[in-house]
Amino acid sequence: MSPSRNFAQPVDRRAWIQKLLAPLDEPTWERLAHELFAWQFARVPAYRRLCHAHEMTPQRLNSWHDIPAVPQQLFKREKLFSHGSVRPSAIYETSGTTTGQPGRQHLLQTDIYRALSVEGARRVGLFEGNPHLHFLTPSPRETPSSSLSAMFGFWQKAARQTGPCFWLRKDKFEFAQLRETLIAQIKVRRRIAVCGTAFSFVHLLDAWADLPSLRLPRGSWLLETGGFKGRSREISKSELYAQLSQLFSVPDNSIWNEYGMSELSSQAYARGTSGLHEVPPWVRILIINPATRREVRVGQRGLVRWIDLANVDSVMALQTLEVAERTSQGFRLIGRLPKTEPRGCSLNAEDLMTNSHSLSLTS
């Protein structure tokens, strides 16, 4: 362990990035997790309070499995920032669609997020063949509070790509210009990648419903993320993928899902309708039984807990309300728990038209 590491210092942050990008065997992972836990325990008061409630301190920690995780909801109530009153260079906000109040992720610098979000995408092969990237989001300049736009901006720079590639400007999709650009790139057989939220793809499908399909060159891919969040008509994941596959003439396994969130600095990726999510080596996922706070057995369902060594500036361990099944290979994401409201007698009253079930499934 390196007790002198100071995550406020650029040199130490660069060294940390190098550590995470190097091969990570189990002892190294354990050591880095202990180190980051100790840093955040000492510097994030709300996290320290939570750890004390769980009777966990850096001195007591035996395994990274026992690192307490903050509820995702806490980002909406507390500033979870491991650099005290220092001014963060970036504040990313969650959509706030569930409660109306956004969660905030404070980053001292975007260096670690930039390096690892690019590397995570590179390692799953997204940048193979140097595809021309298109994003159905605003640019990071237009929405500096969006971690997704920020990541796409990092990808654009990593790909040394110039020219327009963010096709949502001032709340308007520029689908006509995008289509023209795609047609030109298809002609020169350039690989193409189109990335956006699920709802943006639904808008795209609606906008191009009466137009002919496009035949993207071999090796092209699509990437969707983020769900619908009440901003468009909702369709199932399989239906969305089928329609996208037809519209762009790409196979199902060329459509990726990115599973990430503003409160984290790393992402998981899955391929095709039924692909399992994979995380980079600096991330571990635990599927937790909330009643016991322990990992469920393979084949059982639990809640997704992220341990993200790239999340240096806030808290590395995040407890989500997303349900997944633990598999022998990792996890199969199922969906988010429904929100609760003060409904009294009509709590969870039936949705009459859909006869919905207790979980809103994403797949």
Added chain:
Amino acid sequence: MTTRQRIDLLAHAYPRYFPRTELLRLLRTQLGHVDALDTWIQHEGIRVRASAPKLIYHICAGNLAVSAWTSLMHGLLLGAHNVVKLPSEREDSTARREILSFIRGLPSSLQKLVETHGTLDTHLLRRADAIIAFGSDATMNNLRAQIRWNQKFIAHGHAVSLLWISEPERLTSRQARACAVDILTYDQLGCLSPQAIYISSNANVEKLGHQLAHALELHWKKIKPKPARPLSVAARITEARDMAHALGHRVWLPPNKHLGWTLIHDLDSTFQPSPLHGVIYLRQVGESRVSQALASVAGRISTVGVAGKALSSRLEKAFLSLGVSRFCAAGHMQFPPLTWHHDGRPTLSDLVTWIDSESIQ
């Protein structure tokens, strides 16, 4: 079948929930006479009789069976044909099973007056003379858009309840137990379940919290069977606990941290919904600030249970201005009399139509 015969059948099948004397009182209180549905009665110098709806459509909540039982009891008392739209099976609620079990427990002559549906039958919905529905605002709007203008529509939307402890330092163990009964009955899922305990701002919270925690644990031990704690419920409870710990709130947990109950002292007096399932917030507020603290649920507060001495007139006025429709003693929140005005409305007389027969000379 006469009203009295139906009363006898209901009371015989479910004497604990629907005692005969209570059913008779309900008829007398709301219709003026037990036989008002069967014969002419004298009222203010003229003859009147009540006409019951022929078809009532009940749309049940997914979380709690007791509201459906009561709704159905009203329909059966009136001798109406009752269509019940059942909630779907859920991992966090046994409501559907309990509603079906209730119907199976009725005598056959009353069972004939009930039919159940898993999905909404819009044809029957439009044919119904009256609709009694429990649901979200969106559900109510949706239903209202589908019905005829001359159908009776009894909508029970979102509602919350709370406890007020008047003199926390004088709370007896009996009163603490009464609070625990209110909190833990029906796993806190009903509109009559308190989601917060309010006390005055200068009370000794530590002592009170300890006392309430003790009472909650004692009552939890008596509950059989214990309510289920599937993944979705356990997730909400542990999230509430972790949030409270991280925010620096005082949290009282059961001795072995089981998920039966959770008591959290939140320094913010503003009402926030509880995740239910035994999670109760203790909040402090000065009497002059009650209206602000509860502003977010104004018009949606069903019951205020009071432990200790009666509310001051100032406090009562504040609650009335917030639209509170029922006050009762702690320990009685979940067990209103059958004559209770649910959401401030007369349950039976809302459903009937009156026929007047003036003297013809």
